[in-house]
Amino acid sequence: xxxxxxxxxxxxxxxxxxxxxxxxxxxxxxxxxxxxxxxxxxxxxxxxxxxxxxxxxxxxxxxxxxxxxxxxxxxxxxxxxxxxxxxxxxxxxxxxxxxxxxxxxxxxxxxxxxxxxxxxxxxxxxxxxxxxxxxxxxxxxxxxxxxxxxxxxxxxxxxxxxxxxxxxxxxxxxxxxxxxxxxxxxxxxxxxxxxxxxxxxxxxxxxxxxxxxxxxxxxxxxxxxxxxxxxxxxxxxxxxxxxxxxxxxxxxxxxxxxxxxxxxxxxxxxxxxxxxxxxxxx
Amino acid sequence: xxxxxxxxxxxxxxxxxxxxxxxxxxxxxxxxxxxxxxxxxxxxxxxxxxxxxxxxxxxxxxxxxxxxxxxxxxxxxxxxxxxxxxxxxxxxxxxxxxxxxxxxxxxxxxxxxxxxxxxxxxxxxxxxxxxxxxxxxxxxxxxxxxxxxxxxxxxxxxxxxxxxxxxxxxxxxxxxxxxxxxxxxxxxxxxxxxxxxxxxxxxxxxxxxxxxxxxxxxxxxxxxxxxxxxxxxxxxxxxxxxxxxxxxxxxxxxxxxxxxxxxxxxxxxxxxxxxxxxxxxx
Numbered sequence: 001x002x003x004x005x006x007x008x009x010x011x012x013x014x015x016x017x018x019x020x021x022x023x024x025x026x027x028x029x030x031x032x033x034x035x036x037x038x039x040x041x042x043x044x045x046x047x048x049x050x051x052x053x054x055x056x057x058x059x060x061x062x063x064x065x066x067x068x069x070x071x072x073x074x075x076x077x078x079x080x081x082x083x084x085x086x087x088x089x090x091x092x093x094x095x096x097x098x099x100x101x102x103x104x105x106x107x108x109x110x111x112x113x114x115x116x117x118x119x120x121x122x123x124x125x126x127x128x129x130x131x132x133x134x135x136x137x138x139x140x141x142x143x144x145x146x147x148x149x150x151x152x153x154x155x156x157x158x159x160x161x162x163x164x165x166x167x168x169x170x171x172x173x174x175x176x177x178x179x180x181x182x183x184x185x186x187x188x189x190x191x192x193x194x195x196x197x198x199x200x201x202x203x204x205x206x207x208x209x210x211x212x213x214x215x216x217x218x219x220x221x222x223x224x225x226x227x228x229x230x231x232x233x234x235x236x237x238x239x240x241x242x243x244x245x246x247x248x249x250x251x252x253x254x255x256x257x258x259x260x261x262x263x264x265x266x267x268x269x270x271x272x273x274x275x276x277x278x279x280x281x282x
Numbered sequence: 283x284x285x286x287x288x289x290x291x292x293x294x295x296x297x298x299x300x301x302x303x304x305x306x307x308x309x310x311x312x313x314x315x316x317x318x319x320x321x322x323x324x325x326x327x328x329x330x331x332x333x334x335x336x337x338x339x340x341x342x343x344x345x346x347x348x349x350x351x352x353x354x355x356x357x358x359x360x361x362x363x364x365x366x367x368x369x370x371x372x373x374x375x376x377x378x379x380x381x382x383x384x385x386x387x388x389x390x391x392x393x394x395x396x397x398x399x400x401x402x403x404x405x406x407x408x409x410x411x412x413x414x415x416x417x418x419x420x421x422x423x424x425x426x427x428x429x430x431x432x433x434x435x436x437x438x439x440x441x442x443x444x445x446x447x448x449x450x451x452x453x454x455x456x457x458x459x460x461x462x463x464x465x466x467x468x469x470x471x472x473x474x475x476x477x478x479x480x481x482x483x484x485x486x487x488x489x490x491x492x493x494x495x496x497x498x499x500x501x502x503x504x505x506x507x508x509x510x511x512x513x514x515x516x517x518x519x520x521x522x523x524x525x526x527x528x529x530x531x532x533x534x535x536x537x538x539x540x541x542x543x544x545x546x547x548x549x550x551x552x553x554x555x556x557x558x559x560x561x562x563x564x
Contacts (some may be wrong), residue, residue, distance in 0.1 A: 017539070025537050037538065156523040219530070225509035227518070232318035236509070241438040246538045248501070256308050256319065257299070 001075065002038050004188035008198060010077075013061050023029055024243055032116055032202060034080040035250035038241055041070045048098075050217065056170075062101070063176050068100045075184060078247045084203040084214030087112035087119070087162070088221065089194050091187050092246070093180040095170040105169040109148055110194070111162030111221060113214040115269040119161045119197045124279035125262075126193035130186055134179040141280075142167050149276040156223055159273045161224045165193075213266050215253035222252055283357065284472035288460045290480060291315050292360075306525055309531065314484060317532035318361040321525055325354045330380075330564060334516055339450075344383070352380045357466060358425045360529045366496030369394035369401070369444070369481040370503065371476050373469050375462040386458040387451040390469055391430055392476070395446030395496040401479045402445045406561035408475035409448050412468055416461040420515075423562075426450050431558040436514055445504045447475075474496070478533050495548050497535035504534055 002025050003120050006014050012030030016023060022041040027033050048056075050066035057064045076092035110123050124145070131141035148167035170178075173203035186192040224245055225232055235244040261267030284307050294312030298305060304323040309315050332340075348525035358374035381421035392405050397497050406427065413423035430449035435442050453461075468474040507514055507529055517526040542548030543555045 024538070028537060035536075035538075120388075145422050156518040156520055160518055215533070222504060222536075223508060223527070226505060227514075232509075236438040238438055238440055242539050245505070245536065248536035250536060251497070252504075252534045252536070254317075254504075254527065254532060254534070255310060256306070256317075256528045 001188060003080070004195075005036065005038055005077070008195060009036070010022060010186060019032045019241065021243075024246060025255070026246065030082070032081060032198065033079050034082040036077070036248065038077040039075070039137055039246065041072075041074045041243070043070075044279070046070050046072065049234075050129045053181070055230075055234070056096075060100075063072055064098060068098055069095060071098045076247075078186070078233055080218070080249045081198070081202070083202055084113045084166065084206050084210040085204050087194075087201075088218075089187070093240070093259070095177075095180070101172070103170045103172040104180050106180055106183060107144070107148055107149045107151075107165060107167035108183060108193065109152060109165035110166065111208070111217075113119050113217045113269070114265055115163060116201075119201075120272075120277070121191045122196060123165065126186070128280045129153075130179075130182060131166065134182060136175070136176045141166065152224065154220060154228065157220065157223070159220065159270065160276055161220060161273075163272065163279075164276060172238075212253065213260075215251060216255060216258050218249035218252040219254045221249050283359070283466055283470060284476075287318065287320055289361070289475060291318070292471060301525060302521065303525075306528060308528065309473055312364070313340050314363060314365075314480065315362040315382050318359070319528045320359040321357070321528065322360075323356045323525070327351075329355065331516075335514070336376075337512075344380075346380060350380055352378060356379045356527070358471070358529075362500070362531045363480070363483055363484070365486070365488055366395045366492040367486050368480055369476075369483075370500075370531070371469070373447075373465070375466050377459075377462070383454070385452045385454040386462050387453065388462055388465060389426070389433075389447060389449035390465060390475065391434060391444055391447035391449065392479075393499070395492070395551070396501045396547055397445060397554045398483075401483070402554075402559070402561045403515050405445070405447065406480060408468070410562045412461075412475075413448065414466060416464060418455045419459070423448065434506060436502060436510065439505070440500065441502065441552065442558055443502060443555075444564070445554065445561075446558060469485045494535065495542075497533060498536040498540050500535060500559075501536045502533035503531050 009027060009030050009032035012027050012033065014025055014027045016025050021043060022039065027036045030036065048064060048066055048070055049069045053064045053066045053068065072094065075095035078088065078090045080088050080100045088111040091108040095102055108127065112119065126169050128141040131144060144166035145164060148164040149160055151167050152164065154160060188195060232244055238256060260270065289314050291309060294309050294315065296307055298307050298310045303325060304321065307320045309318045312318065318339040330346060330348055330350045330352055335346045335350065346444060354376060356376035360370065360372045362370050373390040377386050378386055390409060410423040413426060426448035427446060430446040431442055433449050434444060434446065470477060471553045514526055527558035542552065
């Protein structure tokens with residue numbers, strides 16, 4: 001994953017930052033990525049807080065108690081491209097273990113400033129194939145796609161953060177570990193869901209106005225992360241704040257009532273973000 | 283207040299935006315202020331939500347029930363200066379009425395990118411005098427100053443958002459209405475707590491590096507507003523989102539572990555934000 005990320009932006013300086021719970025590989029002000037991070041976190045013999053235990057109990061069918069010991073590991077990444085024509089990619093895979101039980105969560109989702117139908121179809125088709133090749137249930141992609149749309153949603157804006165992808169939680173099926181592994185392997189693969197989009201869009205020229213629109217869309221990204229994201233809510237401590245909030249985009253603009261004019265590409269993008277589409281037959 | 287704001291940035295275009303609940307007067311990309319807003323909101327015969335009723339009951343000694351009728355009016359403003367040497371000002375005054383009871387809240391606080399001791403002393407002295415001239419209790423300023431420090435705090439960062447000011451809530455004393463009025467009148471007065479600081483700092487030259495530091499500090503402003511601010515949490519609906527989030531700064535940067543070097547003005551500012559000072563004898 002790290003080697004693939006570097007191969008995607010070879011001219012930039014990726015720095016490794018070791019910390020008590022793992023490692024972050026960060027690029028800032030890079031050539032392809034204005035900010036990006038691949039983060040590995042490992043928690044051994046942790047103690048579940050009351051808030052976290054009740055959140056997990058509520059989501060899963062297990063009764064998890066505050067004070068239970070757990071271990072967890074997570075690989076997460078976010079790539080904010082410099083070009084407004086290249087979408088932001090976010091993904092993660094996490095494994096959570098209490099006693100002899102383990103369950104998996106993760107996802108991969110795309111946040112473009114400009115929605116391009118063929119990119120969305122490519123991204124979602126690739127994920128649908130990944131689901132189909134691991135899960136015996138033919139409805140897995142559709143379910144994980146819906147979960148993703150539901151999760152990355154800003155209710156006050158009536159907007160989804162991006163064009164989605166897949167998102168799953170508390171997956172304990174026997175195919176879960178191999179599926180999680182395959183998702184990580186595919187995320188930045190040359191023929192995977194994302195890299196072909198970068199290869200196609202990155203060489204294109206863009207205007208200052210398009211860059212400004214990207215800054216505004218990044219504002220929504222920040223709003224989602226700080227107002228609604230579960231990982232941010234539970235993860236924010238003095239020790240963790242930098243590695244949790246490394247997902248914030250590099251430069252962001254907030255304007256009052258910045259509503260794009262009808263008929264523009266910006267308005268068309270908002271239209272899609274308000275009403276998620278089915279990008280592949282399922 | 284609006285006339286005073288315009289007088290402070292006369293070369294810029296202030297636009298009036300009427301909405302269902304009031305009016306917002308906004309400046310964007312202005313001469314003195316990169317973004318600013320004075321907002322008036324009026325709610326007549328509202329119905330208290332359960333969350334809001336329990337929050338008010340918990341703070342005050344009154345038992346307020348969900349479904350109770352209330353009316354409220356608020357004047358709030360935020361001014362994000364273009365120059366990193368001119369602090370951001372935020373203030374509000376609000377009156378909340380249930381039945382025959384009314385109580386007042388509000389505050390005025392300063393968020394500099396660079397802490398200047400003489401500015402802080404001026405700002406706080408001015409507010410201390412305002413408190414002393416209205417409240418019979420000589421401890422009012424100290425209490426409101428502490429409330430402000432406690433409120434504008436980012437626990438995961440171990441930082442206060444700015445150098446504070448005053449903040450009060452649920453004030454039902456007979457001097458409350460006149461005090462609230464005086465606070466609004468003083469906020470942008472030529473001889474008040476803020477305007478002399480703008481007059482002094484605004485003509486000064488600043489560097490690109492100082493502007494970058496301002497962008498980073500605005501990142502903390504956004505983090506506070508979206509993660510912790512009570513008004514944002516309770517106020518965010520599709521109808522209100524633009525007028526609630528108009529307080530977001532115009533351009534913002536987020537960097538990973540952007541820790542200023544020891545001995546710099548930036549590090550000295552952080553030091554003050556971590557340990558609030560007593561700026562006036564009380």
